[in-house]
Amino acid sequence: MKGLNPIGLDIKKSKKLADKLNLLLANYSLFYQNTRGYHWNIKGEKFFELHLKFEELYNDLLLKIDEVAERILTLGHTPNHRYSDYKSISEIQESKMVSDGVKAVGDILKSFKSIxxxxxxxLSMSEDAGDEGTNALMSDYIREQEKAVWMYSAFLNQ
Known part of the structure; x- marks a missing residue:
C-alpha cells in the first residue's frame, strides 16, 4: 500500500516517531553512562546498597537502549549511534564525577523526569499513528519507571 512502511504504518508518522525515538535513545545513552559513573564512584555509608542499585539501573537502561534502537529499525529508520550526536540533542547532560549517594539519586530522579x-x-504520537508496538513499549517503560521514581524518592525521604 502506497504511503505505508513495511509494518503498515504511515511513512510520515513513522519518521516523526523514529526521530523522537532517536531523541529518547540519546537521553537513555547519557542516563546510562551517568549511572555507570555513579556505580563506579559511589562512596559512603550507603555504598553497598547504592552500588548494587546503580548496577541494576544501568543494566536495565542498556536493555532499553537496545530495544529503542531496534524499534527505530522496525519503523524503517536508522538509530543514531554516536555519542557526539547524543550529547548535542539529549536533555540529560553528562554528570561530573559524583561520589555522593544523595546527589547521584537526585540526578537519577531528574533524568527519570526527562525520560x-x-x-x-x-505514547501520544504512537497512539495517533496506530503504532501499537511503540505504544506498548512506552507504556511498559512509564509504568516501570514511575515505580522507580517512587522508590528513589523514598530513599531521599521525599
Missing part, C-alpha cells in the same frame, strides 16, 4: 516526559510524548 518519562519524553516517553509520554511518544
Amino acid at each position: 518519562i516526559a519524553l516517553q509520554r510524548e511518544l
